Amino acid sequence: MIKVEGLTKKFHNFTAVDNISFSVEDGDIFGFLGPNGAGKTTTIKMLTTLLNPTAGKIFLNNVDVVHNPNEARHNFGIVFQDPSLDDELTAFENMEFHGVLYDIPKKIRRQRIDQLLAIVELEDRRKDYVKNFSGGMKRRLEIARGLLHHPKILFLDEPTLGLDPQTRNHIWSYIQDLNKEEGITVFFTTHYMEEADRAAKEIAIIDHGKIITQGSPGQLKEKTGEASLEDAFIQLTGYNIRDQEVSAVDRMRQTRIMRGHR
């Protein structure tokens, strides 16, 4: 369903993603894990046509993303890591806008909007402007919107960041239902290891722009001899808090962003 070969992204002389290859089977839930600044978001941006790779190939549902971005966009949905709502519109209008862009027939659209707003517990706030929402409410709305059109592939970039366990639980069970009932392939990143352990069938760990290991959560634990995925993750990516290194990369990325070379 997702096939990536030799994917590389360089920002001047900084290599954010370094020649990675992986594939995700149809119907899988695939966890893409890594410390901050490892290259997760850059990878997702390339997979979702927002950023052109420096080198490499990407296929989503057998569509070449680099050469055929318009067609590729029909195959996926995404929940972004950072906000992407229109603050001047209401919750309902944000959902409706998305539904129309994705060409969901009106009846199904309205039905799903109701259902999803109920899941993220925003049904009584549907007519409120998003600018009046708290951070958590915006996050929930964002997820509800991303799930609206039931794509073939769903990208979730740290979807549950900053949400309470109840909401996370709700959202993950909805995602897992979608995966089972509609066969939607899910590609997600997260910092919550227990979430990855529970949801993912397959996990790839990326660090410094390279994939350092791939396997099921069980295999990763077995390989490292750790009892939890969190410990396995720490063993694989280093025990040290790589303050220095991480912040250097982050800083670099930050200046790139400020200069506009995202």
Next chain:
Amino acid sequence: MKTIYILWLRQIKRYFRSKARIVGSIGQPLLFLVALGFGFGSMFSKAGEGNYLDFLSPGIIAMSILFTALFTGIEIIWDRQFGFLKETLVAPVSRLNIMIGRTLGGATVAFLQGLIVLAVTIPLGFRPNILMIPVSFVFMLLIAFFFTALGTAIASFLKDMQGFQLIMNFLIMPIFFLSGALFPVADLPEFLKAVLTINPLAYGVDGLRGALAGLSYFGIGVDLFVLGMITLIILAIGTYLFSKIQI
């Protein structure tokens, strides 16, 4: 079609919801009309040029459309900063349709703004030629489309609002002040005339003034042709640049 409509609708909703913006954008044209219109009015008529308010009003209408249109085009920068641009860019909608929807929305808003200013000029004493109002609408729309598309094109390579002031001072202000919106073109020094002939707004102002006040320097036909052509060109450039946006 539906996608173009929803993109258009979003712009319209945003416009009507920001009352401060509507009120604020009437303030400036009103100030120009009152201060310049009445301030220079007697001088203008003593020089034998006729009623200054009739001369000035089309220029101020054009000005308000210029500012609003450019602003709605440049709104893409905000959408980029607040993240909403990503939402539209990953949707299975061609960049061309996104551009069309946005430009239609922005141009509609700018046109409405022009209508509001037109309505404001009348109690101040402007007497437009009623029969030619439909023709003036054509020019108002063309100005609106041109500058919305120009704003989009600019916003496609500006990453944040820091460059905006630069554009304001070195592009928009010259475009406005050197368009003949405030003064007659006929007696200008040759170099200024030359500048005017390459200024898109000059044709918009001239056409609008030709339609509403019966005063035209280039001739309405020329205005329509030139403005129509460059609008098509800038739409094509804007669409191209927009399609190349990366986040």
